[in-house]
Amino acid sequence: MKLEENAVAEILKDVLEQGERTQKVIENLERKLEHKDGQITSLIKGFEDRFTNIQVKAPAPDLSPIEDAIASGLTNIIQTIEKNPRPINRQLRLTLFPEQVRNPEYYQVMMRWLVWIVLGSLFMILGYMLLSKRLG
Template sequence: MKTQEETPMYDITLTEMLKEVFLHNKQMQDFMSMQKEKLDEKDRIIETGKKQTERLINSFEAKFSNIQVQAPKPDLSMVNQTLASSLFTINQTIEKGPKPVTKQIRFQIFPEQMRSPEYYKIMVWGVLGFVFLIMVYLLLNKLIK
């Protein structure tokens, strides 16, 4: 149980309580309506901004749709000069290049690559043997006839 001293602090009548609730409710409704007005104002500002943005974009497109960029004609004289000098250098290099190879058929008894005495001995005996065979053939040919 509550004592006499504590009772006055907690003794609030129902009417006062309802008044406070209604007052608080009215304040909330005022606050909510004010917030709604602010939101509506912001929505109008945003809509106005969108319309302005669309107008700016349309004017930008209208301004820059007619712009034509014309590039200057390139100066190719340096390129042509470089190509001409390079072609001249290539032609000179081709003229200085190797000449066509001529084919020669040569029969050498003593080739240049072989310089050994054994090779010369074999060749001398080979030639003497060939001459001897020719002589034998001629003699036999006379005897047979």
């Protein structure tokens, strides 16, 4: 029994020593962590101080070309206003082909309509002539 008690006592002593060493390592790591935390805090503070004091000074822009363009545009507008207004010419124009649309498909459709209108008109005239001869 005494042997077992000695073995248990030695095991407990080893466990206690191991726990003490672990505690020392943990305390050492906590100190290092606090030191690193202090360093990081000081770095962040230095970074914030550096970037809060930044002042960007842009050179004054050269607006003389823009001012010249505006002035010349205004003089043109004033000269146009000072001239007498042109008379409005109203024209009644019937265009078969519009001036803005230049698609070949439009021309084909319009020519097809024109051919059908001419053929229809010719058919109606001939029909009228035939009916007037028969009835008259």
